[in-house]
Amino acid sequence: MTHQHYPALEVNLKIIRQNTEALVSLLNSHEMTLTGVVKGFNALPKVVEQFAKGGCRHLASSRLDQLARLKRREMGLPLMLLRIPMNSEIDDLVQVADISLNSEWATVEALAQASSQHGVRHGVVLMQDLGDLREGFFDQGELIALAVHIENNLKSLTLKGIGTNLGCYGAIKPSEENLGKLCQTAQEIEKRIGRPLEIVSGGATTSLPILLAGKMPKGINNLRIGEAILVNRDLPDYWNVPVPGMQKEAFVLKAQVVEIKGKPSHPVGEIFKDAFGDCPTYVDRGVRHRAILAVGKQDLCDPSKLVPMTPGIEIVGASSDHLIVDIEACSAPVAVGDILSFGMFYSPLLFLSGSSGVNKIYKNR
Numbered sequence: 001m002t003h004q005h006y007p008a009l010e011v012n013l014k015i016i017r018q019n020t021e022a023l024v025s026l027l028n029s030h031e032m033t034l035t036g037v038v039k040g041f042n043a044l045p046k047v048v049e050q051f052a053k054g055g056c057r058h059l060a061s062s063r064l065d066q067l068a069r070l071k072r073r074e075m076g077l078p079l080m081l082l083r084i085p086m087n088s089e090i091d092d093l094v095q096v097a098d099i100s101l102n103s104e105w106a107t108v109e110a111l112a113q114a115s116s117q118h119g120v121r122h123g124v125v126l127m128q129d130l131g132d133l134r135e136g137f138f139d140q141g142e143l144i145a146l147a148v149h150i151e152n153n154l155k156s157l158t159l160k161g162i163g164t165n166l167g168c169y170g171a172i173k174p175s176e177e178n179l180g181k182l183c184q185t186a187q188e189i190e191k192r193i194g195r196p197l198e199i200v201s202g203g204a205t206t207s208l209p210i211l212l213a214g215k216m217p218k219g220i221n222n223l224r225i226g227e228a229i230l231v232n233r234d235l236p237d238y239w240n241v242p243v244p245g246m247q248k249e250a251f252v253l254k255a256q257v258v259e260i261k262g263k264p265s266h267p268v269g270e271i272f273k274d275a276f277g278d279c280p281t282y283v284d285r286g287v288r289h290r291a292i293l294a295v296g297k298q299d300l301c302d303p304s305k306l307v308p309m310t311p312g313i314e315i316v317g318a319s320s321d322h323l324i325v326d327i328e329a330c331s332a333p334v335a336v337g338d339i340l341s342f343g344m345f346y347s348p349l350l351f352l353s354g355s356s357g358v359n360k361i362y363k364n365r
C-alpha cells in the first residue's frame with residue numbers, strides 16, 4: 001500500500017510502557033499490585049504487551065471476547081473479567097479467565113459447577129458496593145457469608161479477595177471512609193477463614209488521588225487501572241492531581257481534511273433535528289473558516305472529548321462520518337488533504353480502538 005489509510009489511531013507504545021512502569025512503581029511503594037485494564041483500547045495486543053512488560057499483575061477487561069483473544073496469545077498473566085458475569089457466559093468464562101468479579105450467590109454457585117465440570121479452578125473476587133450503586137453487595141453480612149461459603153464448600157473456586165467500584169454510576173469519590181469499610185470487611189473475612197486475602201482491590205483510576213495524598217487505608221493492596229495509563233487526562237484535568245512520571249498523548253487520532261470553506265457559524269434555514277434526533281443550539285460568530293475531516297461520531301463517540309494538537313483549532317461538531325473544526329484562529333495554513341492530529345479523553349479512545357474503519361499505527365519512540 002503506498003497511501004497511509006485514514007482515519008488512523010497512532011499508538012505510542014513507549015509512553016504506554018513508561019506510564020505502566022511509573023504506576024507499578026508508585027503502587028509497589030505502597031505494597032499494592034496493579035491490575036491493567038485493557039477494555040479502553042479494545043485489548044489491542046501490542047498495547048497489552050506493554051502492560052505485561054511494564055509489570056501489571058493481572059490483565060482485566062469487562063468483555064470476555066477480549067480476554068479470549070488474549071488467552072490465545074498467551075500473555076503470561078492471569079486474566080480477570082471485570083463485569084460481573086452473565087449466566088450465558090459462565091461456561092466460556094471458566095475456560096478463558098482465571099478470575100472474575102462477582103456479587104450474586106447463584107452466579108457463584110454456577111461458576112463452581114462449571115469450574116468443576118471443566119476441571120479448572122476459578123478465582124473469585126467479591127464486590128462490595130460502598131455507595132456508588134453499581135455492582136456489589138450493599139449488605140456486608142451477605143458478602144461475608146458468601147466468602148465463607150466459597151472458602152469452606154466450593155472446592156473448584158478460590159476466594160481471591162474482595163473489591164469495590166467507585167466513581168462510576170454514582171460518581172462517588174473514593175475516600176478514607178468508604179475504602180476503610182472495604183478493609184474492615186477484608187479483616188472480618190480473614191478472621192473467619194484464618195488466612196490473608198490475596199486481593200483487596202480499592203477501585204480504579206479515581207482511587208489514585210487519595211493514594212497520592214497519602215491517605216489510602218492500609219489493607220488496600222490492589223487497584224484496577226486503565227484510564228491513567230492510557231489517556232492520563234481525568235486526574236490532571238478533572239481532579240487537578242497529576243500523577244508523577246505519567247505522560248499524555250499515548251494515543252493520537254490522525255484524520256484527513258476533505259473540505260475547507262468560509263461558512264456562517266449559524267445554520268441557514270429553520271432548525272429542526274440533527275442526524276441524531278437532537279435539537280442543538282448554535283452560536284452565531286459570523287462567517288468562519290472551517291475544515292471538515294473524514295472521521296465521525298461512529299468512530300469517536302463524542303467530538304468534544306477530542307483535544308486538537310494544532311494551536312488555534314477548535315472543535316465545532318460532528319455527524320456520524322464528518323468532524324467539523326474551526327480553523328479561523330489557526331496560524332498555520334490548513335489545506336485539503338492535510339492530516340490533523342488530536343489527543344483525546346477516554347470515550348474517543350474506546351470507540352476509535354474498536355472501530356474497524358480506523359487504521360492502527362504503532363510507534364516506539
Ligand SMILES: *Cc1c(COP(=O)(O)O)cnc(C)c1O
Binds near residue numbers: 037083204225228
Ligand atoms: C473499567 C473498570 C476499571 C478501570 O477503570 P479506569 O477508570 O479505566 O481506571 C476498574 N474496575 C472495573 C470493575 C471496571 O469496570
